[in-house]
Amino acid sequence: xxxxxxxxxxxxxxxxxxxxxxxxxxxxxxxxxxxxxxxxxxxxxxxxxxxxxxxxxxxxxxxxxxxxxxxxxxxxxxxxxxxxxxxxxxxxxxxxxxxxxxxxxxxxxxxxxxxxxxxxxxxxxxxxxxxxxxxxxxxxxxxxxxxxxxxxxxxxxxxxxxxxxxxxxxxxxxxxxxxxxxxxxxxxxxxxxxxxxxxxxxxxxxxxxxxxxxxxxxxx
Amino acid sequence: xxxxxxxxxxxxxxxxxxxxxxxxxxxxxxxxxxxxxxxxxxxxxxxxxxxxxxxxxxxxxxxxxxxxxxxxxxxxxxxxxxxxxxxxxxxxxxxxxxxxxxxxxxxxxxxxxxxxxxxxxxxxxxxxxxxxxxxxxxxxxxxxxxxxxxxxxxxxxxxxxxxxxxxxxxxxxxxxxxxxxxxxxxxxxxxxxxxxxxxxxxxxxxxxxxxxxxxxx
Numbered sequence: 001x002x003x004x005x006x007x008x009x010x011x012x013x014x015x016x017x018x019x020x021x022x023x024x025x026x027x028x029x030x031x032x033x034x035x036x037x038x039x040x041x042x043x044x045x046x047x048x049x050x051x052x053x054x055x056x057x058x059x060x061x062x063x064x065x066x067x068x069x070x071x072x073x074x075x076x077x078x079x080x081x082x083x084x085x086x087x088x089x090x091x092x093x094x095x096x097x098x099x100x101x102x103x104x105x106x107x108x109x110x111x112x113x114x115x116x117x118x119x120x121x122x123x124x125x126x127x128x129x130x131x132x133x134x135x136x137x138x139x140x141x142x143x144x145x146x147x148x149x150x151x152x153x154x155x156x157x158x159x160x161x162x163x164x165x166x167x168x169x170x171x172x173x174x175x176x177x178x179x180x181x182x183x184x185x186x187x188x189x190x191x192x193x194x195x196x197x198x199x200x201x202x203x204x205x206x207x208x209x210x211x212x213x214x215x216x217x218x219x220x
Numbered sequence: 221x222x223x224x225x226x227x228x229x230x231x232x233x234x235x236x237x238x239x240x241x242x243x244x245x246x247x248x249x250x251x252x253x254x255x256x257x258x259x260x261x262x263x264x265x266x267x268x269x270x271x272x273x274x275x276x277x278x279x280x281x282x283x284x285x286x287x288x289x290x291x292x293x294x295x296x297x298x299x300x301x302x303x304x305x306x307x308x309x310x311x312x313x314x315x316x317x318x319x320x321x322x323x324x325x326x327x328x329x330x331x332x333x334x335x336x337x338x339x340x341x342x343x344x345x346x347x348x349x350x351x352x353x354x355x356x357x358x359x360x361x362x363x364x365x366x367x368x369x370x371x372x373x374x375x376x377x378x379x380x381x382x383x384x385x386x387x388x389x390x391x392x393x394x395x396x397x398x399x400x401x402x403x404x405x406x407x408x409x410x411x412x413x414x415x416x417x418x419x420x421x422x423x424x425x426x427x428x429x430x431x432x433x434x435x436x437x
Contacts, residue, residue, distance in 0.1 A: 013358040016375070029246045029250040033246075034272070043262065086257070090256050099260060107262060109267045113270040114273055117274065118319050119345070186392055206385075208389065
């Protein structure tokens with residue numbers, strides 16, 4: 001979806017302000033919200049792509065004015081409601097009215113859960129041989145899916161070069177749109193900054209994205 | 221207010237002053253959801269405590285710094301790291317396991333690498349811990365792909381004109397870490413001492429390692 005989350009190249013947000021007071025969490029609720037997301041995310045009820053989509057679909061003004069962990073919390077609350085894990089009445093009262101239903105997977109539990117947290121592997125069997133090879137010119141497709149995609153707007157329609165083939169990974173668009181977990185070839189595609197930004201580009205810069213094969217077409 | 225403060229602690233404080241409620245509202249809402257999910261048997265509060273403690277005390281930039289220092293002293297490890305970072309790091313036998321699809325990109329006098337995630341805030345947690353507020357901030361996510369040198373200037377970093385900038389947008393589940401250049405005048409240093417030069421920002425590409433004379437002899 002063409003949402004405010006897809007902000008690469010936007011102007012007007014000011015300077016980057018390095019943090020003067022760095023701590024992992026700036027409030028206790030941020031830490032609890034983070035950990036709640038990790039535990040519920042391990043229950044198999046949604047995957048990382050679906051989780052991202054439910055942040056992207058926050059109202060734009062809420063997205064832009066909320067901190068990272070507030071967005072995480074709002075996502076979790078909405079997903080729990082959508083999946084029937086909690087009810088509006090329960091959220092209003094702050095207590096459960098009925099026992100939970102079985103979850104798809106046993107979520108992380110116990111005092112060693114932190115050690116068990118790890119990034120899952122995203123490899124999938126290839127559906128077909130890779131269409132593109134390293135060094136080949138490709139164009140990012142001019143597509144604007146209403147649902148989730150990981151092709152940023154700034155790259156669409158632009159001419160780039162395949163630099164690496166990263167293997168065959170779970171295709172986020174299909175997971176979110178139809179719940180299908182399947183693989184697509186993933187490439188690192190590098191663009192000259194001038195191709196992306198025209199005469200306003202900085203000199204001598206290149207930008208790469210990680211692009212799934214359906215995002216790309218051979219350059220003509 | 222601008223940048224990271226606007227989007228993290230400063231933001232919540234700010235709203236608290238302005239509307240008298242966001243901070244307490246978030247405390248109440250998070251507590252309510254945790255209570256409900258716990259009462260239903262979905263969530264074990266001990267697991268929450270353990271996850272928080274892990275990210276507050278165990279996983280952080282010291283892990284990435286160890287990897288960088290090893291690459292500086294061991295050419296074979298560096299070759300393996302560039303070829304397949306997850307596999308190479310797994311062989312180091314670090315206490316905390318790192319995930320798959322990690323990619324190390326090497327800075328040279330010709331090329332300076334910077335990592336960003338324009339679509340959300342993907343970050344190599346396993347090696348660097350949770351991202352700093354500025355990495356997740358709107359200005360960093362919006363500007364880095366368009367004007368990386370101006371973003372570097374916000375960090376007080378200036379590159380030689382002849383150095384090209386390469387920005388890696390983390391749009392999939394591949395995760396990037398920058399292998400910075402080894403500082404001058406560090407010949408013969410131990411890995412541990414070298415690791416003390418490696419800053420978090422130098423592994424994202426928004427800074428350099430400390431100079432040799434910045435750490436105690």
